[in-house]
Each structure stands twice: as structure tokens, then as C-alpha cells.
Amino acid sequence: MADFSTSDLSRRSGDIIAEALRRPVTITQRHKPRLVLLSIEDYRQLVARGETRRVGTIDTISDERLAEFEAALDAYEAGDESP
Known part of the structure; x- marks a missing residue:
């Protein structure tokens, strides 16, 4: 820039x-x-990317996304950068 x-x-x-x-x-x-x-x-393009994000709670997250999130947390705890 x-x-x-x-x-x-x-x-x-x-x-x-x-x-x-x-x-x-x-x-x-x-x-x-x-x-x-x-x-x-x-x-x-910047505005369009921002419009794709949604706010939610742990109660509204899909099972698939929750599993991805938990895997990422486990990887983080283990010191691994990638799940």
C-alpha cells in the first residue's frame, strides 16, 4: 500500500x-x-465480504462448524497451527 x-x-x-x-x-x-x-x-469487494459474515451464538452454530471449531481449539492447545 x-x-x-x-x-x-x-x-x-x-x-x-x-x-x-x-x-x-x-x-x-x-x-x-x-x-x-x-x-x-x-x-x-470489501463491503461484499463483510456482508457474508453473520453473528450467531454457540447455540445456533451447525454441528459441522462446531466440530471444526473444536478441532481448531484442540490444535491450538496442542501447539499446532493447523487443525
């Missing part, structure tokens, strides 16, 4: 927009990341 300052944004907006059409751009202010500029296609 490319980084630009807010000062760069006021002086080089055309260059920054062109870069943001290729990949996300971070805008910093006082050396801290403050904003991300990204193409509409990247934004839509």
Missing part, C-alpha cells in the same frame, strides 16, 4: 488518485495513518 501525507494530497491529488485506482493508498497526517483511498471496485 502506498503512503502519502495530507500535504501530498493537496499538491499531488491526480497522482494519488491514479495510484488509488491501482491499489489502496494510505493518507497520513502527522506521520500517523488517517485515511485509506481505494477504488470503487475494491470498496465494493
Whole structure:
């Protein structure tokens, strides 16, 4: 991800927009990341991924997912990264 300052944004907006059409751009202010500029296609993909997540409880989880979750916990306890 490319980084630009807010000062760069006021002086080089055309260059920054062109870069943001290729990949996300971070805008910093006082050396801290403050904003991300990204193409509409990247934004839509990001939003679409977020919409697929659902909130639930242990009572509503499917048996298959519960088994996967328990296997992952067991692997974690055993010190193995992959279930």
C-alpha cells in the first residue's frame, strides 16, 4: 500500500488518485495513518465480504462448524497451527 501525507494530497491529488485506482493508498497526517483511498471496485469487494459474515451464538452454530471449531481449539492447545 502506498503512503502519502495530507500535504501530498493537496499538491499531488491526480497522482494519488491514479495510484488509488491501482491499489489502496494510505493518507497520513502527522506521520500517523488517517485515511485509506481505494477504488470503487475494491470498496465494493470489501463491503461484499463483510456482508457474508453473520453473528450467531454457540447455540445456533451447525454441528459441522462446531466440530471444526473444536478441532481448531484442540490444535491450538496442542501447539499446532493447523487443525
